[in-house]
Amino acid sequence: MKAAAFDYVRASSVDEICRLLADAGDEERKIIAGGQTLVPLMAMRMARPDMLIDINDVAELAGINDHGDHVSFGAGTRQRAIERSDIVSDRLPLVAKAVRNVGHQQTRNRGTIGGSIVHGDPSAELPMAALALEATMILRAVSGETEMPIDGFFEAAMVTNIEPEQLLTEIRIPVWQDARIGTGFHETSSRQGDFAIVAAAAQVALAEDGKVTRAAISVGGAAPSPVKLHGLEAALIGKSADGFQDIIALVDEEIDAETDVHATAEYRRRVTRKLVSRAIDDAIAEAGK
């Protein structure tokens, strides 16, 4: 478990990173921030980049800012910083609930939101929350800046739609302005801190009469990528706390569960329904308070 040889550059600016990515030629150049996933993969030689570009010194790539209609996260923002952020707990309670389930405190001290999203693990919590809330990703390259909606970014397990010359610099997560908002996040994993076998995130807005006016729901672990449950979100509009059980089966149509050493596809399908149901329950209850 010794990594294959690689070059290492500690970058000092976004421009420098983009130039290094643009000049890669035949080389594989990888960004490293927290290294919580990449380093073990390199040790096992499942990843063998020719060059690591370390972005930890680039200050503009870290930080959480409230812009009213959205909160922006520098791609290099630590998961632990998100967990401890007042902005996040006030403005993005779903993200606050999700981040507590990411690994352990020790790994959250190093792991970043950008690394988590770009890596594309199907059961990672922050990508799920960002997907549910329809985040926008800012990608930079020498050729300029691109905005990309997160829906569609996750291609397959560990595969995302980022070009080799692109750097994820920022994630913008919309803040709902509705009066009555609630969130719910549930996951099950083999042990505390493990990747979710299944996780479900839900955020709803309620009308005065307690009926759902807006819903954002996503699941992780239930398919090769995190999935936003568009069909269920639409069906949930107009429902109330005790009136959505008949539509939960819609979940099955939107996920493509697989069997692995931790769980069977059948388990994932059945548990996904249960956890989505719990997440919606929590969200409606919280919004109704």
Place this chain on the structure above:
Amino acid sequence: MVDAPANLPNYRYVSRKRRTKEDRRFVSGRGKFVADVEVPGMKHVAILPSPHARANIISIDTSAALALPGVHYVLTGDELGEATSSLFHGLDLPNVIWHPLAVGMTRYAGEWVAAVVADSRYIAEDAAELIEVEYESLPAAVDSEKMIDEDQPLVHPAHGTNVLFRKTWEWGPVADDFASMPNTVSYRARWGRSSTVPIETFGVVAKWDDVNEIMDVWASIQMPQYQDQIAAALRIPMNQVRVHNDVDVGGSYGVKRGIKHTVLVTYLTKKLGFPVRFIEDRLDNMSGGDAHGPDRIFDITMAFDDEGVIKSMKIRALDDVGAYPGRAPLQLGKPMTALCGPYRINSIEYEAISVTSNKTGQVPVRGFGQSPTNFAIETGLERVAKHLGLDRIEVRARNLVRKDEFPWKIPPGSIYDSGDFHAVLDGIIKTSNWDDLVARRDALRAKGRLAGVGIATCLEPGGGNNIFEFLFNPKLEITTFVESVLMKVEPTGAITAVMCTTTSGQGHETLVSTIAGEELERDPDTIRVLHGDSLEALPTRSPVASRMAIVLGTATSKAARDIKSKMITIAAHDLGVEKDQIEYADGEFTVRGNPASKLTWAEICHIAHKQFHRMPPGHELGLQAYAVQQVPGAGGLPDENNEVPLYPCFSFQAHVPLVEIDPDTGKVKVHDYFIGHDCGTAINPDIVRGMIIGGVAHGIGAALYEKFEYDADGQLLAGTFVDYLLPSAHEIPPVVDSEHCTPSPLTSLGQKGSGEGGYLGAPAAIASAVNDALAPFDIEINELPIRARDIEAALYEKTR
């Protein structure tokens, strides 16, 4: 935990809560583990494993690897197989050849095919990637149940079958007992392929000195006959092998058995002329380290009366030892030591079947096969209670050996030395507030959760008298598991004791210094304990089998008493009285009735070493003693009925956990854990407690999380810590213990073994709790580990 039970003699050091001797170096980061051993000029090994579960090796091209700068050698199985002898098996298996590197055929995915020696491990791994091996992949034999009757690919074609051992013993009138009983239950219990998985993997450094003709070996080892096996494989005399026993072993509980690693590395250093080191990484360890544990299917029938008193049982145990058996099949033998647990069972039929498969090899794991067997027996106690509608605790109480019945002989011949099982069981019912636990369980159930309270007992044989080996292989006519200590007192009075084996966390330095201090009334903190190397050492069989407190501890007492006797002799001579007139206390030798006439400890040491003129005529100079200790209460071969007393000392535990299960996900949470335990005299209570709590964690792992899962083609699916799930601190609840002490009559201070009981009881106790939680749904799961998906699937089937 109390300092010491009230019924103990008034010990100064023994059973007192005292700091352990080893902690200072571990806490300050100054332990010396194998990876800390730096030998000048040392080169590094990396391994190329087989990707195939079973394949013929057509060719190996090492030229590109050898051409890489920094690479010194690439070794393959053909060369090593020629130059070394086959490694040792416990069974008599002349046609099952085992070498560190595959010869001609690979027998499991992960088996070592080639070894690279390079300036660094990085370069060695780079070179390993450049080795080109052409394989002819073949179908693999994976399902142990198919090995007996069905036509399966042969793991060792020369052996002719995948069955390595199959034998049935009958002890007592089984047929008559079954005929006389109105009730039977039959059930299957399955123990998944788990192990001890220490944080420190196996590692070894070896240096051959061709001038002095000596092979120095530093290794993370815990194995009997290590140096014997190195010498045999390399075909050199044993006095050319020097194993350094002062290497701290970073976790083992049986699995640090890297003989193939060691033969590989010692061969390389002898051939290449420079020191060679191989430290397993996690991937090497999990798939290729041959360190898996038992993988066992039990089919059991118990015969019992209407009161739940069990009279007889029939056990069939099928164990899959993987590709190379080593000593693993003998793990079906050790459980004979306590084959009916702590229960008064009159007769037993036992069929033991060991099969080989295309999986990573099995090694001894904590308890040497006893934990799976205990789980299987306890499952039966649960079944008997259920069958009759009786209370689970009551059924156990009715079957336990009673305290006035010791020494108690069980059908296979073991003699249980002492105990008060009912007191421990009653004690844990009180300590755990059983009725309160049941009330909490019911409150959880009322909230829509599943919850269960578990109960299990276990008997921990200690002492390590491996005469059962003879029942598996008559060539192993071994009737002792000896342990030794050499003790000396310096001219200034300081005491040094030399033990003769490695330590893997058991605290042997604390053990020896505490007992020596108690016997000699000297502060244990001032007593130095060394680990002599294998050439300096007296006979030892290594710290396995919960035996060091028993055998090394008794040896220590003997040596210390010998020293004291010699000092009294010197004092009597110098003071001009008979020996029996000298009283020893607190470092002073005083003439009885004449307190002014005395000599101090230091004065006698001075005389013994420097004043020949004051010594008794003919008395040995200096102050030293050694004790070579036979396992107490043992020594004979089995009689004509295959009965033989096995281990000498028997510790007892009762476990009570409370678990909660999420009805939607099947996930189990262990809320509370209570243990009552009796290991006789606890030499150091903190060490005993550490063993017990660690054992519980280990057992919770086996019960709920850990499994080396294979697919149908023989590929290991759990080769990293992402997929092989060790319980973390989050998964282990606080453990509350209550201590009992029934001293053993066979040991110097009444001590027994304590290294295994936590692990022997926890899997059964957790299974009991989970099944209690599932009982309202008429679900029973007797296959470990019990995972969330198994529970959820069973609930789904029942409620769909």
